[in-house]
Amino acid sequence: KAGVTQTPRYLIKTRGQQVTLSCSPISGHRSVSWYQQTPGQGLQFLFEYFSETQRNKGNFPGRFSGRQFSNSRSEMNVSTLELGDSALYLCASLRTSGSLNEQFFGPGTRLTVL
Amino acid sequence: GENVEQHPSTLSVQEGDSAVIKCTYSDSASNYFPWYKQELGKGPQLIIDIRSNVGEKKDQRIAVTLNKTAKHFSLHITETQPEDSAVYFCAASSNYQLIWGAGTKLIIKP
Numbered sequence: 001k002a003g004v005t006q007t008p009r010y011l012i013k014t015r016g017q018q019v020t021l022s023c024s025p026i027s028g029h030r031s032v033s034w035y036q037q038t039p040g041q042g043l044q045f046l047f048e049y050f051s052e053t054q055r056n057k058g059n060f061p062g063r064f065s066g067r068q069f070s071n072s073r074s075e076m077n078v079s080t081l082e083l084g085d086s087a088l089y090l091c092a093s094l095r096t097s098g099s100l101n102e103q104f105f106g107p108g109t110r111l112t113v114l
Numbered sequence: 115g116e117n118v119e120q121h122p123s124t125l126s127v128q129e130g131d132s133a134v135i136k137c138t139y140s141d142s143a144s145n146y147f148p149w150y151k152q153e154l155g156k157g158p159q160l161i162i163d164i165r166s167n168v169g170e171k172k173d174q175r176i177a178v179t180l181n182k183t184a185k186h187f188s189l190h191i192t193e194t195q196p197e198d199s200a201v202y203f204c205a206a207s208s209n210y211q212l213i214w215g216a217g218t219k220l221i222i223k224p
Binding site for chain 1: 145146148150155156157158159160163165203207210211212214215216217
């Protein structure tokens, strides 16, 4: 099975611009989660999508948004970029097993805001 | 809500020695505890996990133990090798959500 793919892998933007990141989960997985990881920080949860619906949301401003398509591919968008948005953005493909979700991560998109 | 604390933040061990990373959690309803390894420039990779009905699980040189009463779980790596150098994250799952520890940077000294 192919793993989780994220595009692009690297991105450089300037303050005030917007950006869209893409994630394709593992075939057959219907749920994805997005995380932000900054240097020295752990994984900060952004949101989770299941069957095109946002199921959970972390504590991020409204500039961060996402969506999921009928083929389970997901995108996240960050508008009005700030320097502090520079980070590795990770997408995880979720496999539901009983009452828990196992998460499988993609390689991430490294966003640099200048 | 759930809170996960992970210690130490950095661990340096001699090649061949053992390494132990510990995590505590607060929500007694948590029922799934995965460990992830993140190498430089890559996404986290699931290396081992344990469910709340099991006390210990082993996979070659790595093992995880869970103490539900004390609400803590640990990752044990024996006979450490240079390729074990990475950042390790623990997590606890409650209500389908994973709550993450802050990570431990493991350094293997030659």
